[in-house]
Amino acid sequence: MTRPPVNAFAARPVVGVAVLAGAVLTALSGRYGYHRDELYFLVAGRHLNWGYVDQPPLTPLITRVSTTIFGDTVMGLRVLSTLSSVATIIVVALIAREFGSARRGQVVAAICAAVSGFVLGVGHMVSTATYDLLAWMLIGLFAVKLLRTGDGRWWLALGLTAGIALENKYLVVLPIGALLVSLLIVGPREVLRSWWLLAGVAVAGVIAFPNVLWQFQHGWPQLTVAGGISQDDGTENRIMFIPLQILQLSPFLLPVWVAGFFRLWRQPWARSIALAYPVLCVVVLAVGGKSYYALPLLLVLVAAGCEPMLNWIDRHRVRAVITLVLTALTSALFTLPILPAAAADFVIPVNKEQGEQIGWPAFVGQVATAWSQIPPDQRSTATIFAGNYGEAGALVRYGPSHDLPSAYSSHMSFADWNRPPDTNTGPVLLVELQRTPIFESHFQNCHQVGTINAIVSNDEDGTALVLCDRTAEPWSTVWPKLRQYY
Structure with a gap:
């Protein structure tokens, strides 16, 4: 089975893009104020435990660490959140590299990630989705390495990342489950016939065990919370799922991830990664989950779509620059505290999280x-x-x-x-x-x-x-x- 060659990592320009995005997030991190979830995490960080009614312990722990090191302020709270988004942008470029992208493709992937509404939105403030996104991107990177090389030892990296992610949010089981289903449907199935898979599962289980034990001892309250969210918001989530898939990442990035999907589908070794996204969408729609549950896999498709978009960029350079600028401006407008607080009602219908910080x-x-x-x-x-x-x-x-x-x-x-x-x-x-x-x-x-x-x-x-x-x-x-x- 033919796999693409791996090019040198374009470290300097990719890191430069990520640092620039981090600088923007830092400059705006003190505007408006705490989000309601952040106020909750601050208190939860004072009551550190192996679990909480509605979440595992990692985000409250990170909140405690960030405010202890960088100061008990809005800006101090958000430092590690910003760094997490910087790392996410770099990982997206590394995924593009695994798909065969050379220097320019990697840089374009980093730029697309940096200007996407979802990355900017979760990077601006502290939320479980902030660190969940980085975990999903690492899982995507290790999964692509596993399929590209056929080396079962990458299951250990997947298990380690999944175990840590499970201490932050249980949603991490969704992309892994979608990938496993896709592998069974379209292959390559040989990566499933490996003792390393069992080893990876064991590693994930050991790391996640303390929180699972806490949930068991307290009657699985997080299942009660999840059931209530689905019951209250499930219908609305299903109706808005497809529009928000486009809007929350950015409408301008739609051609990129569509190109990425078809590019991967044409390659037998990567076809399961393409299929994992629609499989995940079906699951999220079935349970009435929120639209952003599936968004991280779109970033994987964006990483795959940047290389085939280079020909279009070469033919339409001015249009490409305008598109990226519009993407950055619209994403920033709707996800970052750019407008005066009194004018935030303009963006709240699209992104209600803006209003929850004011x-x-x-x-x-x-x-x-x-x-x-x-x-x-x-x-x-x-x-x-x-x-x-x-x-x-x-x-x-x-x-x-x-x-x-x-x-x-x-x-x-x-x-x-x-x-x-x-x-x-x-x-x-x-x-x-x-x-x-x-x-x-x-x-x-x-x-x-x-x-x-x-x-x-x-x-x-x-x-x-x-x-x-x-x-x-x-x-x-x-x-x-x-x-x-x-």
């Missing part, structure tokens, strides 16, 4: 105004109860500057970290995205005392601030009834 200090200030309506002599036994982890994280971060007490939440792992003592028999200030009679039935004499007015149309805009006299039962009794997994 207004948290003001949000806490409005909660403090509602808290001031509690008589001073009742505040020692009063409680602030936040409806979700973003609100709770913001109150942990900014509440002390307003002399607010510790806030509590029953959302995700916040429910495990702390609950109000039964001695808190006084008023309860509820922070609710929307008022819910069933939820408020656990409290007595509730009335709304304020509404969050956000400067952008984010999830918190219009949140109700509801003051209740007390809980209907002691906190230790009512707490399990308030638990929220999604």
Whole structure:
């Protein structure tokens, strides 16, 4: 079976592209503010464990490390996220090299990755997807090396990477599963007849075991979370899947990854990599998963498509430059905090994550105004109860500057970290995205005392601030009834 030769790695220009992208991310990393997920990770990093209700431990650990080394600020938090994206861009170029790309093809692959909306978006802030993307790219690189060389020892590298990735997010099983299915369908099947495959599985299992054990000991809560997400958002995710596959990477890159797909399909040794993408899409659509679950494999196809695009680039150099500039500008506009915060409503309909980074200090200030309506002599036994982890994280971060007490939440792992003592028999200030009679039935004499007015149309805009006299039962009794997994 014919495999392409491997050319020298274009290290200097590829690293230059990656560093330039990292510089842009660094320059913009302090704008707007923390994302709601980042506020959650900051608190989770103070409660390090082998697992959490909604995720494995790696991202909270990285958050803790980044803020410890680089400072407990928005910019300090995001340093390792930026470095992860820099590494991702380099790995995409290395994948292109494995597909036979010479110097120019590798550089174009790095540029395409650097200007794609998905890479910029997850590189700007800390999320599980940030480190998941790098893991998927490494898995793609090692899988291509395995198929190109037929050397089963690459299964060990795949297993090592998958094991570490499983400590960050379970989604890593999707690309590996899609590749295995594709290998069974179109081959080359001989790579599956290797003891190295079992060794790789063993390595992955050993690394992932601590978190799997934690999930087992706690009743597999992450399955409950995943089921709730699918039930709540599954239909919308299916409807928007194909449009977002195009939009979230960049519409301008569509010809590149289409060319990459057909290029790989024409090569028997690489055909399974091409097939893995549609197989993965079918799985994600079936379970109602989010569109970005399949996006990393598109970057592999982009890496494959850059070499055949060089002929077009040579014939249409001006058009090619304009296309790359437009890709960079549109991706940056919709994924990075370029616009003034007050103008972010322009991009929020396309990328709601922009709005989730704006207004948290003001949000806490409005909660403090509602808290001031509690008589001073009742505040020692009063409680602030936040409806979700973003609100709770913001109150942990900014509440002390307003002399607010510790806030509590029953959302995700916040429910495990702390609950109000039964001695808190006084008023309860509820922070609710929307008022819910069933939820408020656990409290007595509730009335709304304020509404969050956000400067952008984010999830918190219009949140109700509801003051209740007390809980209907002691906190230790009512707490399990308030638990929220999604």
